[in-house]
Amino acid sequence: MADVHAERRDRLRGRCSAAGLDAALVTRPANLRWLTGSAEPRALLLTRDAALVDAAVPTPVAEPDGGLSPVPVPPGADPAVVLAAHRTGGALGVEEHDLTVTRHRAVVAAAGAGQVRDLGLAVEQLRTVKDEGEIGFLRIAGEIADQALGELLESIMVGRTERHLAMELERRMIDHGADGSAFPVRVGAGDHSGRPDHVPGDRRVEDGEFLTVALGACYRGYRAAVTRTFVIGLSPADWQAELHRQVFAAQRAAREALAVGSGCDAADLAARKVLDAAGIEPQRAREHGAGEGVGGGVGLEIGEEPHLGPQELGKLDNRVPVTVGVGVCIPGRGGVRIEDTLVVRPSVDGGPELLTITTKELLAL
Amino acid sequence: MADVHAERRDRLRGRCSAAGLDAALVTRPANLRWLTGSAEPRALLLTRDAALVDAAVPTPVAEPDGGLSPVPVPPGADPAVVLAAHRTGGALGVEEHDLTVTRHRAVVAAAGAGQVRDLGLAVEQLRTVKDEGEIGFLRIAGEIADQALGELLESIMVGRTERHLAMELERRMIDHGADGSAFPVRVGAGDHSGRPDHVPGDRRVEDGEFLTVALGACYRGYRAAVTRTFVIGLSPADWQAELHRQVFAAQRAAREALAVGSGCDAADLAARKVLDAAGIEPQRAREHGAGEGVGGGVGLEIGEEPHLGPQELGKLDNRVPVTVGVGVCIPGRGGVRIEDTLVVRPSVDGGPELLTITTKELLAL
Numbered sequence: 150m151a152d153v154h155a156e157r158r159d160r161l162r163g164r165c166s167a168a169g170l171d172a173a174l175v176t177r178p179a180n181l182r183w184l185t186g187s188a189e190p191r192a193l194l195l196t197r198d199a200a201l202v203d204a205a206v207p208t209p210v211a212e213p214d215g216g217l218s219p220v221p222v223p224p225g226a227d228p229a230v231v232l233a234a235h236r237t238g239g240a241l242g243v244e245e246h247d248l249t250v251t252r253h254r255a256v257v258a259a260a261g262a263g264q265v266r267d268l269g270l271a272v273e274q275l276r277t278v279k280d281e282g283e284i285g286f287l288r289i290a291g292e293i294a295d296q297a298l299g300e301l302l303e304s305i306m307v308g309r310t311e312r313h314l315a316m317e318l319e320r321r322m323i324d325h326g327a328d329g330s331a332f333p334v335r336v337g338a339g340d341h342s343g344r345p346d347h348v349p350g351d352r353r354v355e356d357g358e359f360l361t362v363a364l365g366a367c368y369r370g371y372r373a374a375v376t377r378t379f380v381i382g383l384s385p386a387d388w389q390a391e392l393h394r395q396v397f398a399a400q401r402a403a404r405e406a407l408a409v410g411s412g413c414d415a416a417d418l419a420a421r422k423v424l425d426a427a428g429i430e431p432q433r434a435r436e437h438g439a440g441e442g443v444g445g446g447v448g449l450e451i452g453e454e455p456h457l458g459p460q461e462l463g464k465l466d467n468r469v470p471v472t473v474g475v476g477v478c479i480p481g482r483g484g485v486r487i488e489d490t491l492v493v494r495p496s497v498d499g500g501p502e503l504l505t506i507t508t509k510e511l512l513a514l
Numbered sequence: 515m516a517d518v519h520a521e522r523r524d525r526l527r528g529r530c531s532a533a534g535l536d537a538a539l540v541t542r543p544a545n546l547r548w549l550t551g552s553a554e555p556r557a558l559l560l561t562r563d564a565a566l567v568d569a570a571v572p573t574p575v576a577e578p579d580g581g582l583s584p585v586p587v588p589p590g591a592d593p594a595v596v597l598a599a600h601r602t603g604g605a606l607g608v609e610e611h612d613l614t615v616t617r618h619r620a621v622v623a624a625a626g627a628g629q630v631r632d633l634g635l636a637v638e639q640l641r642t643v644k645d646e647g648e649i650g651f652l653r654i655a656g657e658i659a660d661q662a663l664g665e666l667l668e669s670i671m672v673g674r675t676e677r678h679l680a681m682e683l684e685r686r687m688i689d690h691g692a693d694g695s696a697f698p699v700r701v702g703a704g705d706h707s708g709r710p711d712h713v714p715g716d717r718r719v720e721d722g723e724f725l726t727v728a729l730g731a732c733y734r735g736y737r738a739a740v741t742r743t744f745v746i747g748l749s750p751a752d753w754q755a756e757l758h759r760q761v762f763a764a765q766r767a768a769r770e771a772l773a774v775g776s777g778c779d780a781a782d783l784a785a786r787k788v789l790d791a792a793g794i795e796p797q798r799a800r801e802h803g804a805g806e807g808v809g810g811g812v813g814l815e816i817g818e819e820p821h822l823g824p825q826e827l828g829k830l831d832n833r834v835p836v837t838v839g840v841g842v843c844i845p846g847r848g849g850v851r852i853e854d855t856l857v858v859r860p861s862v863d864g865g866p867e868l869l870t871i872t873t874k875e876l877l878a879l
Binding site: 223224225245246247248249250251253254267312316319320323441458 | 588589590610611612613614615616617618619632677681684685688806823
């Protein structure tokens with residue numbers, strides 16, 4: 150992977166030159182991992198001819214490439230400040246959306262006032278379109294989440310608590326090779342079902358209720374998410390079947406709105422149109438950091454660029470993985486939430502690639 | 515708990531007045547929870563006569579008190595920025611150690627330039643000395659970690675991976691009533707043992723090796739940590755028994771150096787003295803955020819104030835809970851790490867109160 154990360158650093162160097170920056174100080178963890186291939190570095194100083202990382206690192210997660218020069222950082226010292234002092238002059242770009250005011254002040258003091266500027270979201274923007282290697286990791290992450298969910302569906306649900314079902318899913322994902330859970334697994338039973346951000350508690354699964362399960366696997370740092378809603382018992386009630394049908398239709402419409410060159414607002418508008426026709430107000434996908442909308446980009450983080458919200462002005466590119474989730478919750482009764490992870494692909498390649506293939510039909514468990 | 519949190523907010527108001535601040539904007543999660551009793555608010559604006567929190571909250575974790583006035587925050591908006599615009603004039607203190615440069619800029623724009631100053635660690639300092647209610651939660655957190663560890667010791671270890679032992683401990687802590695793990699459980703076998711920051715992997719526990727287990731429970735938001743090292747097999751080798759004896763002696767010396775009014779450097783110096791006499795360089799407690807040293811304060815976070823490092827100038831107060839951990843790792847062979855959570859108490863009350871009572875003898879499992 151060494152070549153890949155060195156090439157990414159060169160692309161960032163190009164961005165820096167274009168912005169009149171002589172060096173970049175990267176501190177955001179996901180950006181560091183994308184640029185180094187390792188979860189270890191806490192800071193990276195990228196100059197025209199060098200890439201310095203802090204040397205005080207824990208157990209390796211992935212093999213960093215050979216192009217990185219380690220710099221010793223004393224215990225308790227801020228790696229960003231130590232690396233900033235190593236710069237060779239000129240304008241230094243820092244991640245103002247990651248550095249706290251306090252850390253930024255120390256970096257400026259170390260780098261020299263007037264020399265420090267905002268790198269902005271340069272690395273995040275480079276990360277938005279994935280290479281096939283990254284998509285391969287996301288595909289495996291989706292498979293792992295599907296496997297864990299499939300196994301859970303074969304077990305007895307009634308009487309178990311949301312929290313225990315969530316823990317079992319996390320354990321099964323790790324059994325299937327995940328680094329860990331992409332985010333805390335969310336399990337909502339009864340009136341907790343259908344919510345996008347429910348924290349699993351001691352509520353037990355009961356017969357005749359909805360059960361919503363949202364999980365995601367992290368594989369080699371890449372995160373895919375899937376959400377499904379089931380009904381417990383022999384068969385769903387009419388209101389349950391009807392609500393599920395409407396949410397499924399809205400989420401399908403959102404998925405089908407994903408196309409190369411289409412607007413980032415298209416998926417949300419498509420889902421909303423279906424739900425509005427049914428007189429329903431959708432839950433929002435806030436828990437994925439996407440703000441109002443049906444989802445957002447995924448990769449080393451959940452909720453990367455782009456955001457799939459109604460006010461988004463950008464357009465979708467090829468090889469952009471996103472989550473698309475729609476939920477409806479009826480206070481006191483519960484609801485349905487359905488979410489997939491997909492990769493935007495051109496129609497000549499068959500359109501969006503679905504990474505989470507667990508059935509979306511309303512299973513009675 | 516309402517009175518407790520309202521009283522804490524009044525204490526912060528006092529700090530603000532003394533610092534010439536008319537209002538405080540709190541954004542650091544642990545500080546928010548300490549001031550509101552809830553994990554929900556993402557921002558708190560504390561004025562002389564009001565306490566405003568953002569209203570867009572997920573499922574309740576704890577019951578917030580009645581003194582809080584909810585302010586609606588649009589999806590995607592920054593609660594800190596929305597609340598900053600609600601201030602009634604005068605100087606506003608913000609947490610510059612928590613706000614990123616980007617968020618701070620938006621807060622300043624909303625609050626009015628020249629009006630925003632640094633609140634500093636005012637809330638963290640108020641949190642350092644715990645009330646007996648908080649210590650009660652920490653005591654339960656310690657008991658939960660002890661229970662989970664005790665149960666693990668009764669099971670077969672050989673052949674299981676570090677990762678699965680870690681997962682089992684997390685599950686058992688939740689079974690015993692924990693909100694969750696206070697930090698990712700660390701299990702290190704063989705040459706991974708004794709490290710303060712080892713990430714559990716696929717290495718399997720083998721006969722004759724050291725096994726280091728570091729876990730912590732989170733109860734009502736309060737976190738206690740315990741680390742123990744065992745030997746797998748019938749009996750430890752001489753080098754293992756000797757190394758364990760030295761680390762145990764050093765950690766005991768550090769614990770015994772905890773006293774009301776004694777220096778925050780005393781525990782580290784006491785441990786170092788024992789290890790230096792044995793010609794050993796201790797591992798540092800970096801993984802708890804304590805920088806170089808044997809540990810630091812615990813409460814709503816691991817690694818709060820104070821830090822128990824060799825350069826610390828402060829003094830220990832009554833009712834300050836801390837972790838005290840010492841570890842030694844021999845490259846290629848592994849090592850021993852022992853850590854407890856204790857509460858600083860006056861000698862008339864029997865000295866430091868040990869919250870993690872799992873035996874520290876070298877058990878052969």
